[in-house]
Amino acid sequence: xxxxxxxxxxxxxxxxxxxxWQFYEKNPFDVVKNPAGIIQMGLxxxxxxxxxxxxxxxxxPDAMGLKNKExxxxxxxxxxxxxxxxxxxxxxxxxxxxxxxxxxxxxxDPKNLVLAAGATSANETxxxxxxxxxxxxxxxxxxxxxxxxxxRWRTGVEIVPIHCSSSNGFRISMHAxxxxxxxxxxxxxxxxxxxxxxxxxxxxxxxxxDELQNLITFAIHKNIHLISDEVFxxxxxxxxxxxxxxxxxxxxxxxxxxxxxxxIHIVYSLSKDLGLPGFRVGMIYSNNQTVVAxxxxxxxxxxxxxxxxxxxxxxxxxxxxxxxxxKENQRRLKKRKEMLVSGLKRSGINCLKSNAGLFCWxxxxxxxxxxxxxxxxxxxxxxxxxxxxNISPGSSxxxxxxxxxxVCFANMNQSTLEVALRRxxxxxxxxxxxxxxxxxxxxxxxxxxxxxxxxxxxxxxxHER
Amino acid sequence: xxxxxxxxxxxxxxxxxxxxxxWQEYEKNPxxEVKNPRGIIQMGLxxxxxxxxxxxxxxxKNPDAAGFKRDGxxxxxxxxxxxxxxxxxxxxxxxxxxxxxxxxxxxxxDPNRIVLTAGATSANETxxxxxxxxxxxxxxxxxxxxxxxxxxKWRTGVEIVPIECSSSNRFQITASAxxxxxxxxxxxxxxxxxxxxxxxxxxxxxxxxxDELDLLVNFITDKEIHLISDEIYxxxxFSxxxxxxxxxxxxxxxxxxxxxxxxVHIVYSLSKDLGLPGFRVGAIYSNDPIVVAxxxxxxxxxxxxxxxxxxxxxxxxxxxxxxxYIAKNHKRxxxxxxxxxxxxxxxGIGCLESNAGLFCWxxxxxxxxxxxxxxxMELWKRxxxxxxxNISPGSSxxxxxxxxxxVCFANMSEDTLTLAMQRLKSFVGSxxxxxxxxxxxxxxxxxxxxxxxxxxxxxxxxxxxxxxx
Numbered sequence: 001x002x003x004x005x006x007x008x009x010x011x012x013x014x015x016x017x018x019x020x021w022q023f024y025e026k027n028p029f030d031v032v033k034n035p036a037g038i039i040q041m042g043l044x045x046x047x048x049x050x051x052x053x054x055x056x057x058x059x060x061p062d063a064m065g066l067k068n069k070e071x072x073x074x075x076x077x078x079x080x081x082x083x084x085x086x087x088x089x090x091x092x093x094x095x096x097x098x099x100x101x102x103x104x105x106x107x108x109d110p111k112n113l114v115l116a117a118g119a120t121s122a123n124e125t126x127x128x129x130x131x132x133x134x135x136x137x138x139x140x141x142x143x144x145x146x147x148x149x150x151x152r153w154r155t156g157v158e159i160v161p162i163h164c165s166s167s168n169g170f171r172i173s174m175h176a177x178x179x180x181x182x183x184x185x186x187x188x189x190x191x192x193x194x195x196x197x198x199x200x201x202x203x204x205x206x207x208x209x210d211e212l213q214n215l216i217t218f219a220i221h222k223n224i225h226l227i228s229d230e231v232f233x234x235x236x237x238x239x240x241x242x243x244x245x246x247x248x249x250x251x252x253x254x255x256x257x258x259x260x261x262x263x264i265h266i267v268y269s270l271s272k273d274l275g276l277p278g279f280r281v282g283m284i285y286s287n288n289q290t291v292v293a294x295x296x297x298x299x300x301x302x303x304x305x306x307x308x309x310x311x312x313x314x315x316x317x318x319x320x321x322x323x324x325x326x327k328e329n330q331r332r333l334k335k336r337k338e339m340l341v342s343g344l345k346r347s348g349i350n351c352l353k354s355n356a357g358l359f360c361w362x363x364x365x366x367x368x369x370x371x372x373x374x375x376x377x378x379x380x381x382x383x384x385x386x387x388x389x390n391i392s393p394g395s396s397x398x399x400x401x402x403x404x405x406x407v408c409f410a411n412m413n414q415s416t417l418e419v420a421l422r423r424x425x426x427x428x429x430x431x432x433x434x435x436x437x438x439x440x441x442x443x444x445x446x447x448x449x450x451x452x453x454x455x456x457x458x459x460x461x462x463h464e465r
Numbered sequence: 466x467x468x469x470x471x472x473x474x475x476x477x478x479x480x481x482x483x484x485x486x487x488w489q490e491y492e493k494n495p496x497x498e499v500k501n502p503r504g505i506i507q508m509g510l511x512x513x514x515x516x517x518x519x520x521x522x523x524x525x526k527n528p529d530a531a532g533f534k535r536d537g538x539x540x541x542x543x544x545x546x547x548x549x550x551x552x553x554x555x556x557x558x559x560x561x562x563x564x565x566x567x568x569x570x571x572x573x574x575d576p577n578r579i580v581l582t583a584g585a586t587s588a589n590e591t592x593x594x595x596x597x598x599x600x601x602x603x604x605x606x607x608x609x610x611x612x613x614x615x616x617x618k619w620r621t622g623v624e625i626v627p628i629e630c631s632s633s634n635r636f637q638i639t640a641s642a643x644x645x646x647x648x649x650x651x652x653x654x655x656x657x658x659x660x661x662x663x664x665x666x667x668x669x670x671x672x673x674x675x676d677e678l679d680l681l682v683n684f685i686t687d688k689e690i691h692l693i694s695d696e697i698y699x700x701x702x703f704s705x706x707x708x709x710x711x712x713x714x715x716x717x718x719x720x721x722x723x724x725x726x727x728x729v730h731i732v733y734s735l736s737k738d739l740g741l742p743g744f745r746v747g748a749i750y751s752n753d754p755i756v757v758a759x760x761x762x763x764x765x766x767x768x769x770x771x772x773x774x775x776x777x778x779x780x781x782x783x784x785x786x787x788x789x790y791i792a793k794n795h796k797r798x799x800x801x802x803x804x805x806x807x808x809x810x811x812x813g814i815g816c817l818e819s820n821a822g823l824f825c826w827x828x829x830x831x832x833x834x835x836x837x838x839x840x841x842m843e844l845w846k847r848x849x850x851x852x853x854x855n856i857s858p859g860s861s862x863x864x865x866x867x868x869x870x871x872v873c874f875a876n877m878s879e880d881t882l883t884l885a886m887q888r889l890k891s892f893v894g895s896x897x898x899x900x901x902x903x904x905x906x907x908x909x910x911x912x913x914x915x916x917x918x919x920x921x922x923x924x925x926x927x928x929x930x931x932x933x934x
Binding site: 006124277280303 | 468469470471472473474512514517520521524528531532533539541542544545546547548583584586587590594595596597598599601615616619620689691728736740741742743744745753755756759760762763765766767768769770771772773776
């Protein structure tokens with residue numbers, strides 16, 4: 001009766017990424033009302049710099065009140081504005097902002113920018129433009145769990161993973177690219193492109209120039225596309241400096257620049273840098289005119305509210321604000337990340353060295369009972385139910401090695417992070433103690449009790465509202 | 466072009482139709498009372514520009530709604546972070562109440578069954594993805610909104626099979642037309658998944674009769690298929706007969722909580738009633754929990770900005786305002802439609818009798834040089850280029866009879882409409898006299914006719930260049 005899309009589960013929402021979220025919803029931490037609740041550390045939101053935006057809003061009431069600089073109402077024009085080419089003033093500001101994030105080392109043409117209702121919409125639209133059902137896109141692992149839905153569900157396109165490993169900091173090697181391509185061929189899947197997230201989610205690292213050059217060379221060689229999801233580009237808070245794919249492509253060492261540029265497409269959004277996921281502002285940037293034309297028409301299915309386009313075009317037009325915001329936001333992200341890293345270190349837990357993003361890629365391999373994904377899931381459940389932290393297990397990000405977790409740091413206040421770190425410390429100490437006791441030949445009964453208590457449903461129910 | 470997808474390189478976005486081409490011509494030479502009084506008047510855009518003052522006045526009295534404040538407190542952070550695809554509860558509640566109010570509160574809607582989307586464009590496409598596979602078909606009565614060719618078919622791969630309606634019975638849907646369409650789909654080896662109707666109709670401007678609605682319910686029950694009722698114009702019903710929603714019919718026939726109940730889905734939007742197409746507010750309403758669940762997840766690809774959800778939840782929760790708005794808006798639409806109808810009448814042109822919408826379905830069959838679509842195209846071009854009115858030819862709406870045009874009346878000022886009617890009257894007058902002299906010339910020397918024809922076409926070419934900016 002319904003379509004297979006409606007009745008199947010390939011929207012990917014049965015993964016632990018979403019299940020942990022559901023658990024949290026039933027028992028959310030609140031410092032006053034529910035101090036024993038689950039702390040949400042699985043949501044990559046930036047809540048650190050709202051005060052800066054709110055201060056700008058207070059000084060600029062007309063932007064909210066739909067009035068122009070002369071105090072005249074622009075309500076009517078905005079109410080009627082549904083042009084899928086997007087508001088020119090807004091696009092002009094966006095490309096300038098994007099260039100600023102890249103240290104003005106590249107310049108963008110607003111005509112090549114297509115607005116979409118969030119990066120979710122932008123990514124899906126790009127896939128509709130670049131691949132037919134049954135074709136494939138290569139993605140380096142680990143990757144954002146949402147891609148399983150965004151890139152595949154309604155498009156019918158497949159994802160083939162490029163396996164990356166901790167042995168080299170999860171960097172993408174030429175070998176891994178070739179291996180993934182061959183795997184796709186063996187599966188009879190025609191590869192149409194590679195999609196990378198740079199800075200990476202969930203790693204929090206920026207790509208090196210070498211990695212980018214490898215990717216470009218690979219794309220040219222295989223005659224495929226390269227999508228660079230740069231939604232976290234404004235969250236680079238530490239060196240090395242962010243290098244955009246466009247910058248790498250402009251490298252004079254590369255021949256056939258126009259050809260290269262026609263196969264590179266960037267996705268951006270204001271959800272992560274500016275912390276405005278609710279406003280649904282995403283975009284595609286491409287030098288390929290056919291892609292721009294098709295994506296523009298497709299954006300009809302997810303246009304950005306003109307009310308929002310207007311507000312944000314006013315905000316981004318204020319260069320003093322954007323400069324101050326970028327600097328201060330990055331400073332706060334760096335500080336918060338360092339707090340997480342040092343806190344974890346005190347518990348004997350290391351993170352992948354990172355310079356961007358709203359999360360750390362945390363190494364808990366030493367806490368696994370065995371080097372398996374089952375053990376990772378057990379550990380994840382313990383952390384969710386006993387430690388009461390919702391973090392994302394590496395398996396939900398298709399990581400090929402068990403024991404890694406993505407832990408967000410920017411979606412809570414400082415004292416909440418302190419609570420979370422204390423809980424982790426307590427958990428690690430208890431685990432160590434129990435391990436020692438176990439190893440010391442303590443009675444089996446006690447161990448069984450402890451194991452039983454940890455995994456019992458009662459324990460969960462106690463905390464559920 | 467193997468590097469891009471077929472969707473990116475094909476033409477099934479339907480944007481080569483005259484609907485969009487006329488728009489483009491208008492863009493090159495748009496009418497402006499002061500700056501370009503001889504420009505093209507846009508009468509091809511179904512927008513409601515008649516009641517903005519009411520909205521602006523509400524906004525002025527309620528600055529907190531746009532100012533991210535609730536009870537004087539800033540809720541900016543909460544809204545900035547709100548991306549829950551279940552939608553803002555207060556907004557969904559206000560929206561279903563508004564939908565019920567439009568239907569005279571004869572039916573009620575459950576906010577848990579509504580899914581918000583970025584406009585009806587997104588809602589319709591999402592419903593296709595939920596109800597049909599690539600290669601399946603939906604039946605649509607003609608004439609229909611040209612955008613459906615893109616919205617329903619492009620990325621979904623679903624086909625449209627027309628239910629041919631004719632002027633002989635005011636373009637109403639008949640049982641035989643439904644059966645004929647179904648059989649046509651079968652002959653094409655297309656599996657029919659449902660029927661999609663627009664009620665009130667675009668481009669007809671009429672509301673469906675209870676008989677038509679009963680017919681549809683019977684048909685979808687018999688064939689075990691879906692019914693999508695696109696009711697985006699439900700708030701623009703300005704005169705009798707009163708709007709009867711499909712849900713009202715199901716209720717009256719005691720079909721609530723039956724299988725057919727779960728196969729009827731409504732699409733709504735605030736773009737037409739409230740005149741807010743820029744804000745991208747659409748919705749799907751369904752009694753099938755699986756459809757609601759799937760559509761909710763799919764709405765991730767086109768969520769409504771939380772900033773906009775909040776503003777409109779405040780506005781639609783103001784029942785005093787909504788009551789006043791609905792009444793005044795109807796009054797203004799009715800008045801404006803009458804003006805168009807009267808103006809056309811003075812030019813000897815009739816319309817289909819209508820009680821809703823932002824346009825009239827105009828009968829220009831008598832102005833065609835022959836009863837063909839080629840003649841309709843010729844007439845349309847003359848109206849766009851010579852009369853300088855952008856109206857929509859029936860062929861772009863897949864009408865099976867040539868000579869009908871959709872003419873919008875709510876997207877311009879009253880003066881502009883008056884001017885448009887004057888132009889049309891002159892055109893018809895000169896066409897009539899040209900026809901007469903044409904007849905005379907036919908009886909006299911051929912030479913004259915040749916010269917006259919040459920002069921006319923040269924003149925229109927010249928005019929075009931002169932007016933292009």
